[in-house]
Amino acid sequence: MRVSIVLLLFIAQVVIGVKRYFIPNLKANWYKASEFCNSQDMALASVESVEKHQSLVKFIESTDKFSNASRFWLGGSDLAEEGTFVWAPTGRLVTFAAWAENEPNNVNGTENCIEIIHNTYVNIRWQWNDHDCRGFTTYFVCESVADRCIEPF
Numbered sequence: 001m002r003v004s005i006v007l008l009l010f011i012a013q014v015v016i017g018v019k020r021y022f023i024p025n026l027k028a029n030w031y032k033a034s035e036f037c038n039s040q041d042m043a044l045a046s047v048e049s050v051e052k053h054q055s056l057v058k059f060i061e062s063t064d065k066f067s068n069a070s071r072f073w074l075g076g077s078d079l080a081e082e083g084t085f086v087w088a089p090t091g092r093l094v095t096f097a098a099w100a101e102n103e104p105n106n107v108n109g110t111e112n113c114i115e116i117i118h119n120t121y122v123n124i125r126w127q128w129n130d131h132d133c134r135g136f137t138t139y140f141v142c143e144s145v146a147d148r149c150i151e152p153f
Contacts, residue, residue: 043089044075
């Protein structure tokens with residue numbers, strides 16, 4: 001009976017898309033952030049809907065990393081093709097977006113990775129920015145990933 005209940009809870013979480021988030025106590029560039037999340041069997045967070053955006057914001061606000069000037073890497077980039085943003089953990093196109101005004105702008109041709117920003121000093125509230133993946137370090141959000149089992153051919 002207990003195994004059945006646990007199994008049902010697991011299936012329900014997968015079906016409704018419940019994600020676990022984690023913000024490590026360190027800052028890194030986008031590549032190192034991605035490596036760290038992967039080392040924890042997680043991935044940089046993907047935000048594929050308004051609901052997921054709101055869920056992520058609620059999580060961040062509940063952590064000690066939240067302040068009036070907060071920045072976090074997400075898992076999106078246009079590294080493969082300029083202007084075409086995809087979620088690196090899944091390869092899916094970014095279809096929902098919460099870009100700040102005049103973003104993405106690829107300043108100096110070096111901004112390819114997505115960060116989420118909350119900065120009340122400049123009136124940016126949980127909007128996205130493209131930033132230099134390698135040259136900038138900040139906190140980042142890892143999220144749980146579905147089982148990566150591959151069915152036999």
